[in-house]
Amino acid sequence: MSADTRTLVLTVPDWPAVAAAIEHDLSPGTPVAVLHAGKVIAANAPARTAGIAVGNNKRAAGFRCPEAQILVWDEDVDNRHFSAGVGALEDLVARFTLLAPGTLAVPLDALRHGYADEAAAVEALISALVATTGWEFFPGIADTVFAARIAAGRATRVPPGETVAFLSAQPITALEVTGENWTELIDVFVHLGLRSLGALAALDATDVMSRFGPAGRRAHDLASGRPDRPLRDHLRTEDLQVESVLDVPTTRSDTLGFLARQLAADLLTRVRAGGLVCTQITIDLRAAGDRSSRRTWRIEDMTENAIADRLRWQAEGWLAGLGRPRTGGRNLGRGRSIGAVPTDDGDDPGPDPEDFSEEGITALGLIAAELTTPVGATKSLFDENTGQITHTLERLQGLFGPDAVLVPRLQGGWDPAETNLWTPWQQTAAPARDPQAPWPGSLGTPRPTTVDRVAVDVLAAGGLPVEARPAGLGAAPQTIRFPTGTTEAIVDFSGSWPIESGWWDPSRSTYRTRLQVVTESGQALLLSRESGQWYLTGRYR
Amino acid sequence: MSAAPLVEQLSREMGISTATSLFDGHPPRPVHPVLAPIFRRGGLPRGEIVSLTGGQSLSCALATVAAATREQKWCAGIGLGEPAVSSIADLGVDLDHFVNLVTPPQDWLRVASILIESFDILLVDPAYQPSAGERARLLAKVRERKMSFISLTPLQGSTEQIEITDVHWSGTDHGHGRLRSCLVEARSQTGVHRFLLPGPDGTPAPASAGQDAVPGAGPSAEPAVGPGPEQRPVIRSVS
Numbered sequence: 001m002s003a004d005t006r007t008l009v010l011t012v013p014d015w016p017a018v019a020a021a022i023e024h025d026l027s028p029g030t031p032v033a034v035l036h037a038g039k040v041i042a043a044n045a046p047a048r049t050a051g052i053a054v055g056n057n058k059r060a061a062g063f064r065c066p067e068a069q070i071l072v073w074d075e076d077v078d079n080r081h082f083s084a085g086v087g088a089l090e091d092l093v094a095r096f097t098l099l100a101p102g103t104l105a106v107p108l109d110a111l112r113h114g115y116a117d118e119a120a121a122v123e124a125l126i127s128a129l130v131a132t133t134g135w136e137f138f139p140g141i142a143d144t145v146f147a148a149r150i151a152a153g154r155a156t157r158v159p160p161g162e163t164v165a166f167l168s169a170q171p172i173t174a175l176e177v178t179g180e181n182w183t184e185l186i187d188v189f190v191h192l193g194l195r196s197l198g199a200l201a202a203l204d205a206t207d208v209m210s211r212f213g214p215a216g217r218r219a220h221d222l223a224s225g226r227p228d229r230p231l232r233d234h235l236r237t238e239d240l241q242v243e244s245v246l247d248v249p250t251t252r253s254d255t256l257g258f259l260a261r262q263l264a265a266d267l268l269t270r271v272r273a274g275g276l277v278c279t280q281i282t283i284d285l286r287a288a289g290d291r292s293s294r295r296t297w298r299i300e301d302m303t304e305n306a307i308a309d310r311l312r313w314q315a316e317g318w319l320a321g322l323g324r325p326r327t328g329g330r331n332l333g334r335g336r337s338i339g340a341v342p343t344d345d346g347d348d349p350g351p352d353p354e355d356f357s358e359e360g361i362t363a364l365g366l367i368a369a370e371l372t373t374p375v376g377a378t379k380s381l382f383d384e385n386t387g388q389i390t391h392t393l394e395r396l397q398g399l400f401g402p403d404a405v406l407v408p409r410l411q412g413g414w415d416p417a418e419t420n421l422w423t424p425w426q427q428t429a430a431p432a433r434d435p436q437a438p439w440p441g442s443l444g445t446p447r448p449t450t451v452d453r454v455a456v457d458v459l460a461a462g463g464l465p466v467e468a469r470p471a472g473l474g475a476a477p478q479t480i481r482f483p484t485g486t487t488e489a490i491v492d493f494s495g496s497w498p499i500e501s502g503w504w505d506p507s508r509s510t511y512r513t514r515l516q517v518v519t520e521s522g523q524a525l526l527l528s529r530e531s532g533q534w535y536l537t538g539r540y541r
Numbered sequence: 542m543s544a545a546p547l548v549e550q551l552s553r554e555m556g557i558s559t560a561t562s563l564f565d566g567h568p569p570r571p572v573h574p575v576l577a578p579i580f581r582r583g584g585l586p587r588g589e590i591v592s593l594t595g596g597q598s599l600s601c602a603l604a605t606v607a608a609a610t611r612e613q614k615w616c617a618g619i620g621l622g623e624p625a626v627s628s629i630a631d632l633g634v635d636l637d638h639f640v641n642l643v644t645p646p647q648d649w650l651r652v653a654s655i656l657i658e659s660f661d662i663l664l665v666d667p668a669y670q671p672s673a674g675e676r677a678r679l680l681a682k683v684r685e686r687k688m689s690f691i692s693l694t695p696l697q698g699s700t701e702q703i704e705i706t707d708v709h710w711s712g713t714d715h716g717h718g719r720l721r722s723c724l725v726e727a728r729s730q731t732g733v734h735r736f737l738l739p740g741p742d743g744t745p746a747p748a749s750a751g752q753d754a755v756p757g758a759g760p761s762a763e764p765a766v767g768p769g770p771e772q773r774p775v776i777r778s779v780s
Contacts, residue, residue, distance in 0.1 A: 388659040389615055393640065396655055400648075406641045408626040416625035422641065445743035446720060447628040449599045450621070476716060494713040494720060516720045522596050522708040524720055538625060540710075540723070541599040 005227040006108045006160065008122060009148040010129070010137045012082075015102025016042035018135055019081045020071040028134075033061050036073035037437045043068075078102070088132040092125060100179050103152070105145055118157065142166065146222040149177045164225040168198025175219055185215055197223035240274075240368040242267045249288060249360035256315050257308045259364060264307035267366050278302050280370035280428060283311050285318060286363040293318040296369050298426045300390055307366065313402050315361060369428075393425045402427070411435050414442045414499055415514075415528065416538050417451045441499040443514070448526045448538025457481040458490075458515075458527065458534045468513035468529045470498050477517065480525070482536075488519040553730075554581060567687050570609040570662075573633070575736045575745040576601070579703055579729045585609065585662070585691075586701060588684040592692045595705030597725050599624070599666075600632065600738055602691050604745050606662050607633035609689075614661035617642060619649050621666055621693075631743030650675060653690075657682050666693040703729040724748055 016034040031047035033040045040056045050065035078101035096106045115121035122139045140152025143163035158166045172189050194200045201224035209217040242263050271278045285293045297310045393405045406422035412433030413419040423429040458466045460475035467474030473496050481487045494516040502508035513529045526538035569584030577583045593602050606616045617640045644652045646668030676698050683690045705727045712721030722737045740746025
């Protein structure tokens with residue numbers, strides 16, 4: 001039944017460049033190149049005419065076209081502008097799917113009733129989209145979504161039944177359009193002499209599966225023109241979120257729990273009606289004065305009670321945090337800290353907890369953040385005792401608060417404190433900095449075992465503070481003095497090296513000098529001097 | 542002839558304290574080959590408390606649990622402060638099977654007793670010494686669950702004591718170079734061992750003769766001294 005999966009794919013060429021131009025309010029004639037990890041990943045037509053190619057570095061791009069705007073890639077911008085732009089399509093077609101920022105798919109059977117033939121349908125959709133957005137769209141039609149995506153890259157229509165022939169002529173690198181991380185797999189295919197999709201499709205499916213696992217199986221299916229897993233339709237945003245506004249603001253956890261249970265039951269009914277399972281939920285709490293707290297939780301067996309528990313924990317932690325005057329101290333898991341911090345009452349020592357508790361929470365919202373089919377949510381035979389572990393850790397979260405149980409992740413950064421990303425158990429990690437990007441000047445191995453941030457004094461002979469200059473230290477450090485008053489002699493120290501980060505943005509720019517010292521007790525410490533003060537930033541334990 | 546010396550020897554060298562444990566057959570958890578000689582049975586024992594103290598003890602403990610976490614065993618840290626994720630990953634720990642607990646220090650025993658139920662390895666820096674009764678109960682639970690418990694401060698009732706007696710960092714030279722590796726001297730029931738932790742690539746490495754180019758570092762290139770494995774009495778089967 002190839003007619004069922006026949007798909008129209010519309011894609012905006014060089015979408016990251018188009019999105020970045022919209023974000024920065026540039027005219028369409030301005031050459032724009034988008035940079036990620038030091039390489040150009042997209043350039044618009046004027047920039048390409050000037051000679052900028054994908055893969056150039058920043059210097060090469062600036063050399064070829066000095067007037068080009070070179071902007072840093074932002075995934076958020078890509079997604080935001082695209083979903084806003086294609087809102088016009090909601091009125092035109094019943095079902096469509098956003099495949100990636102810049103690319104969307106429309107099943108052709110949704111169009112067959114409204115339009116005479118494929119050409120008329122494509123023309124109507126494109127002219128409507130261009131009229132509202134002003135972007136250029138490339139259409140592609142084929143019997144499978146994968147083939148249609150390749151066809152859209154060169155704006156072609158593959159006649160019905162010819163998709164297999166069309167695919168077999170494509171180079172193996174065409175698998176990259178799926179957006180999956182298949183670089184390694186494609187490399188292996190090329191080394192094995194499989195240069196085209198046809199060569200891959202000619203292999204036996206069972207052999208490919210046993211050698212390359214599920215990824216190879218999927219690549220083989222795509223290459224041989226078999227329909228992929230069904231696409232999930234674009235959900236109207238209001239569908240899977242529920243909200244309740246409280247008449248009287250409250251801080252009572254029993255009241256909140258009761259409301260949350262009703263709200264959660266409502267949401268879960270809607271999710272089940274769509275034949276789906278919700279595995280992550282976003283809880284949105286609002287208090288008077290535009291303060292809000294938003295967290296995403298992963299829950300193994302999503303029930304009303306589990307959601308109500310998470311909401312209660314989040315509310316208690318948030319209210320306690322708001323009541324406390326904000327201290328300068330850092331807390332673990334700060335990456336997920338509360339969004340809004342009370343900033344009013346400049347001369348006040350901090351908002352009075354009593355005062356706040358009279359206001360309380362004014363609105364609750366639940367959003368189904370991740371949906372899968374029931375098959376995707378079942379436990380696998382290979383996850384060893386996860387259920388028991390989950391149970392234990394949730395019990396600890398119930399006793400000591402959600403932030404007491406943290407799982408490690410890495411994010412980008414220069415110092416160990418910046419690369420740390422401790423996320424509460426069952427919450428989605430949100431790295432603030434890209435770990436894949438290059439971080440010139442980041443600390444190499446061996447790295448400190450624990451992270452610290454204590455202001456210390458580093459003294460040279462005669463008790464004079466040690467200055468740091470780009471060329472090196474002002475004097476040889478001899479003693480380190482901790483804020484507790486204890487001092488330790490420094491027996492050896494490394495060369496100092498300066499790191500300048502965020503120089504392109506004055507609000508984030510820091511200049512620091514890093515130094516490793518070994519004290520007389522044999523302990524090694526990592527020190528960093530920022531704006532005239534030495535800090536102990538890590539210990540080797 | 543009394544059997545007492547043999548029983549004593551069995552309990553000391555093989556961790557066999559009761560007759561039934563002979564049949565239990567719980568092999569120790571695998572550890573990095575450089576660290577294996579420190580342990581009496583060549584790996585991280587199960588059902589016992591190991592105390593690991595001195596400089597670089599946290600690195601040593603993380604390196605010890607690394608191989609087990611890569612075999613899908615879960616490890617939790619209590620009272621460790623804020624460990625640096627980059628160094629945890631460098632030492633080879635699987636980040637998907639490591640959890641750090643940030644709980645009040647006075648609650649460590651309660652947290653540990655909850656975690657013992659399902660975790661395979663606990664890495665604890667106890668904030669206080671438990672009372673005799675609490676200790677006995679903790680030991681019983683550890684033994685019953687056959688889990689591994691590593692304490693970073695001396696804890697009474699531990700059956701393996703590893704003490705890092707000397708650390709020597711190399712790579713820095715009074716304003717030149719950077720830290721590269723650390724030569725560690727550890728004393729355990731199996732003798733005195735020297736190895737690099739962390740080595741040049743962040744993982745444990747054997748101490749080589751060429752590595753020890755620091756003047757005045759002592760005779761650390763020599764083989765391990767003290768009651769080494771070759772001097773120990775050997776149990777022979779009797780017919």
